[in-house]
Amino acid sequence: MIENTPALANVALEAASTWEASEETALAAAALSVGLSALAAGYAERGIGAAAVGAIAEDSDNFVPGLIMTVLPETLVIFALVVVFII
Amino acid sequence: MMRGASNTEYVSARVRTRRAALFADEDYRKLVRMGPSGIARFMEESEYEREINELGTRFSGVDLIEYALNRNLAKHFGDLLEWSEGRIYDLVARYLRKFDVWNVKTVIRGIYTDTPPEEIRTDLIRAGELDDSTVDLLLEVDTIEDVIEVLDGTVYHDPLENASEEYEETGALIPLENALDREFYEHLLEDLGRPEEGPDAKYVEFLEAEIDFRNARNALRLARSGADLDPASYYIEGGVLFDESELSQLVADPDGLIDHIADNRRYGDRLSGAISRLRDADSLIEFEHALDAALLQYADTLSSIYPVSVSSVLSYILAKEREVENIRAIARGREVGLSESEIEEELVIL
Numbered sequence: 001m002i003e004n005t006p007a008l009a010n011v012a013l014e015a016a017s018t019w020e021a022s023e024e025t026a027l028a029a030a031a032l033s034v035g036l037s038a039l040a041a042g043y044a045e046r047g048i049g050a051a052a053v054g055a056i057a058e059d060s061d062n063f064v065p066g067l068i069m070t071v072l073p074e075t076l077v078i079f080a081l082v083v084v085f086i087i
Numbered sequence: 088m089m090r091g092a093s094n095t096e097y098v099s100a101r102v103r104t105r106r107a108a109l110f111a112d113e114d115y116r117k118l119v120r121m122g123p124s125g126i127a128r129f130m131e132e133s134e135y136e137r138e139i140n141e142l143g144t145r146f147s148g149v150d151l152i153e154y155a156l157n158r159n160l161a162k163h164f165g166d167l168l169e170w171s172e173g174r175i176y177d178l179v180a181r182y183l184r185k186f187d188v189w190n191v192k193t194v195i196r197g198i199y200t201d202t203p204p205e206e207i208r209t210d211l212i213r214a215g216e217l218d219d220s221t222v223d224l225l226l227e228v229d230t231i232e233d234v235i236e237v238l239d240g241t242v243y244h245d246p247l248e249n250a251s252e253e254y255e256e257t258g259a260l261i262p263l264e265n266a267l268d269r270e271f272y273e274h275l276l277e278d279l280g281r282p283e284e285g286p287d288a289k290y291v292e293f294l295e296a297e298i299d300f301r302n303a304r305n306a307l308r309l310a311r312s313g314a315d316l317d318p319a320s321y322y323i324e325g326g327v328l329f330d331e332s333e334l335s336q337l338v339a340d341p342d343g344l345i346d347h348i349a350d351n352r353r354y355g356d357r358l359s360g361a362i363s364r365l366r367d368a369d370s371l372i373e374f375e376h377a378l379d380a381a382l383l384q385y386a387d388t389l390s391s392i393y394p395v396s397v398s399s400v401l402s403y404i405l406a407k408e409r410e411v412e413n414i415r416a417i418a419r420g421r422e423v424g425l426s427e428s429e430i431e432e433e434l435v436i437l
Contacts, residue, residue: 048094054100
């Protein structure tokens with residue numbers, strides 16, 4: 001996979017040079033960035049959420065810090081949303 | 088081996104909270120000055136509240152403390168198994184099997200000395216993988232053959248059966264107990280291989296350290312007791328510190344044994360403090376406590392390298408065991424009237 005990356009990049013660039021960058025492709029790219037970042041945030045929250053629930057189960061005072069820590073990766077999605085507004 | 092997603096994060100978070108709730112070293116200094124009833128009252132205001140209240144009507148004094156400690160230990164370690172899923176369950180369960188080994192040994196010793204089942208029951212720590220019904224069945228049987236029969240289907244059946252011939256010839260329990268210990272340690276490292284990096288490598292490293300220290304301890308006991316026993320029959324495979332022939336030689340030479348540990352690349356630097364204590368220690372007890380402290384420190388170091396891994400669970404298990412042993416030593420020491428400084432020598436304090 002990794003050793004093929006330059007070749008893959010060349011193919012992509014050639015394909016891109018022949019394409020007309022239209023409104024639709026830009027929107028599709030933005031959609032992709034939001035979707036992927038949401039996936040990444042979800043993956044990050046999986047671990048943090050599990051740990052937070054563990055900490056809350058032991059001591060319910062940890063609820064607020066646990067909640068804040070759990071939603072921190074959500075900033076990833078907000079940054080991706082910026083892309084939507086600037087295209 | 089169990090497959091599937093494991094919830095390491097959840098287990099580590101819970102374990103770390105419980106780790107923080109353990110008694111601090113200052114608490115031990117307070118406890119050393121109390122009598123058994125004072126210790127029980129102190130425990131009632133801490134983690135052990137429920138156990139002390141449940142058992143308080145039936146027992147008193149040191150017995151109350153001891154049973155409360157055992158029950159609390161079993162509760163916490165049972166919790167560990169209940170929370171963990173997938174691979175981390177497998178890794179934790181392997182280690183907690185040492186309580187199964189302890190229980191089976193206790194039952195066998197009880198049968199050997201004709202102790203009534205009720206008394207054996209109070210000495211069991213139900214923290215292992217054997218379920219309660221199996222343990223109860225073990226308590227009901229009268230002969231060692233029946234114990235082996237009840238364990239049919241568990242990992243202990245075959246080694247015990249092999250050892251039982253030797254037991255019948257000699258009438259001594261040592262072959263059975265050795266068979267159990269070996270079975271436990273062999274399963275510990277089973278199908279883990281030798282991973283080079285990552286949390287698994289640290290887990291293996293820790294278990295190797297435990298095996299090494301167990302070997303060192305056995306060697307020292309043999310050396311001090313002067314008993315004419317073959318060191319090779321106590322040797323546990325899997326460690327990196329000794330091989331079988333080295334251990335046999337070092338049994339005759341305790342200073343050489345300590346030098347051997349200090350020269351080791353893996354333990355030498357990290358354990359330098361503990362090793363200097365080992366050199367100063369005259370009594371075997373101090374030596375063993377220094378080893379315990381060293382193992383505990385080692386587990387802590389490993390758990391800070393990979394905070395979210397099975398290492399943190401192991402370090403909690405060790406710390407909890409140390410707490411239980413320390414409180415028991417204080418209570419027993421007060422009961423027989425040892426002085427405060429004598430009791431403090433019995434404690435494993437970092």
